[in-house]
Amino acid sequence: MRMLVVDAFTDRPFVGNPAAVCLLDEPAEPGWMQRVAAEMKHSETAFARPIEAPDADFELRWFTPAAEVDLCGHATLATAHALFETGTAAARPIRFRTLHSGVLTVTRGHDGGLRMDFPACPTTETGPPDGLAGMLGARPLRVGRTSLGDLLVEVADEAAVRGLAPDTGALARLDVRGVIVTAAADEGREYAFVSRFFAADLLPGDHEDPVTGSAHCALGPYWGERLGRTELVGYQASARGGLVGVTLRDDRVELAGRAFTVLDGELRT
Incomplete structure (x- = not known):
């Protein structure tokens, strides 16, 4: 399966926050996703797969090398960038269904910048x-x-x-x-x-x-x-x-940034 490493919140390589992005075709077992994240050793590895749902286009989950997390901004930005760049997502807002943070929407502007709609955390x-x-x-x-x-x-x-x-x-x-x-x-x-x-x-x-x-x-x-x-x-x-x-x-926060792909390859497992 295809895997990318994307630097988030930057427009050039080796700056910002790197995340691994694994593009799944079908559901994956959480223990396997955790082992992949431990192998990648980035602060976050994101796993995205397409779904057919009225409110979402992809399922999205995030893992550190040690545990699954409820919300991750930079890996969401990296995932949206990867989906747009590879043509996996059409040029429209991407709606991600998450386990604990609801549906997150990412929009790409004409200048290539990305804007993410997240819940505010008071x-x-x-x-x-x-x-x-x-x-x-x-x-x-x-x-x-x-x-x-x-x-x-x-x-x-x-x-x-x-x-x-x-x-x-x-x-x-x-x-x-x-x-x-x-x-x-x-x-x-x-x-x-x-x-x-x-x-x-x-x-x-x-x-x-x-x-x-x-x-x-x-x-x-x-x-x-x-x-x-x-x-x-x-x-x-x-x-x-x-x-x-x-x-x-109101009770939402829009986060804006750019991203840069530094590696595009195949996960062989």
């Missing part, structure tokens, strides 16, 4: 867990928990976000899916806020995700309320980095 303010400042190496200003189970931590400024060297082993002991660290952007930037995302239990290597679409489902509403805006751009300041456009629409 944040409820909480107190910081004991020792959080030491785990992050930065003092938290505000702390909340998102509806996806992430801890969202605002720190002083962009430099604090970029300079983070967290104790990911300590973060792994927190009862959360992942940790989003964010701050308002420095004046004069093309983006409104910066962020980084860590998930020690889900992500291989240094446990940092390069660009996290699902985190922006929380970051968009959080900074939209703080800044009084409905349209923003966020920059995820990982080593690879990437820009995510965010538009707020």
